[in-house]
Amino acid sequence: MTQVLVLVEHDADGLIDSSRRAVTFARGLAVANANSKVAVCVIGEVPTGGAELASAIGRQAAEYGVASLHVVPFTGYAPLAWARALGQLADSLSADAVVAAGTDRGSEVMAHLGAITGEEMVANCFAVSRSGTHEWHLTRQRWGGSLIEEAWLEAGRALLTVATDAIPPASVVEPVAAPLELELEAYEPQLADGDTSVVATESPEQAGGVSLASARVVVSGGRGVGGVEGFSVIEQLAAYFGGAVGVSRAVTSLGWRPHSEQVGQTGTRVTPDLYMACGISGAIQHLAGCQSAKTMIAINTDGDAPIMARADYAVIGDVNEVLPALLEVLRARG
């Protein structure tokens, strides 16, 4: 019996979306290795037994075909301590693969684990298969998903992070032998003093405008907007839809708008229903942040700009002419 251990993250409602995707990825690996099972590791203050959150996580784990659910009781986020705990749990389960979503925390903890053990850690994978005890074939993203790499890993145990945007979350459809709700098994790691010396303090969530990452509509402006003033109409349009303002890196580098609004590989990744790219050329690093939009409209003076090949709809024209005219019509409708 071999196991694939997945580090998952949760919020008040249960497993976060990227973790479900990571579990889906791990299940694919387990299924391909006939005898393998998926174990899940939760680190944090999850009360075991009965409590609502524990029950939600237990149910979701069962739905996703997880065989066992391990909880490391721990207060707060200390990356090194989390990695130590994950590694010890993996050893105790004789896991031959350890997986986490490629989130900030998932990547950080897995990198620490690799550094502790000296093992290779392969980032942003979305397909994996095993051939022989020490050989893994991996498919992973480079350049934020603009380039795909096929690679071989020679290792007894694989440490992988998952490119979650490439794997849709899928629960097991057929009824499984697993119970409807998995019991949480507590696991106590042996931590050294230094493991908790770097620990996060969380400040309360800031109430503010619509968060860019979760906005349903994003109206984005690029260098083609022409200057700071041009963003006034972009702001008004975004507000009209109850959405958020996005920008390209050209705009943040010029100091026109803050980096918190930047969409892309080194900015925020957005997944709106509608993405309006106004005066944005469509560099791959920008697209890396908005290609999951359901519908994309591009407004650009250049009909041959790369964005035109990636958008669903296009307007060829000057943003400073099209957007004010659009806003006027929308306002007139009330």
Add this chain to the structure above:
Amino acid sequence: MRILVCVKRIPMVGGRIVLTPDGGQIDTSMLGFTVSPHEECAVEEAVRIVEAVRAKGGSGEVTVLTLGPPEAADQLRDAVALGASKCVLLETDREWGPIATAEAIAQEARERGPFDLLLFGNEAADSGDFQVGIRVAHLLDLPVVTGIKGLALEPSGSAGSLAGSLPRASARREYRGVEESFELGLPAVVTVKEGINLPRYPSLPGRMRAKKAVIDSLALGWQGEALSTESLRVPTVERRRAELLGRGAEAVPALVALLESLGLLS
């Protein structure tokens, strides 16, 4: 205050990645080169810290290091133009993996150190490996924080000053809409994200310094790793030829109809 900043040379790919005919690498014949925006911010952050220390009468210097081809000297010079003062080039003849890279950097940091602060980008733009900084921290037995969007150095102890005993660092980042902060004593490793600052444009004297900068290079023998690339490919995105709604303001009625059909208008 001695700071080491590590950067990686990458091609400045724009609208689409083009591979060489054998598919083995990115065709860079038509491309310029740069470093990740995260790393550009790391250089800027280091320069600002040293400037602040100097303003208080202390001393400090920024060393910028890269592991890469001889041409990566250009990226070191770019950092000098922003205010770095020393350049180290660990010359390699092919792409290195994260473990070997971290070992080479840690070795160099030991020899040229001690450094009070080691700055990295959060992840390299090309490989996105997310681990060199963390591995270097483990090898040097230093604390590490990653993905930092705000860094402040505070004197440790009442009598301390930035110029005297080593300060403590307070580092901020975002996690799912919440701000996380970390306190750690120097020396430490910090990996930063774009947005921590807005890098300056190189000044004319800066560019003059960059031209004259001495690059301390050292050729390294290839260190293989357990991970090896088999092939690269550009993902096939359906080139959705965008449906043209119209030109200029004349397109507005079509735009409004589209927004309506998407259910976005009340």
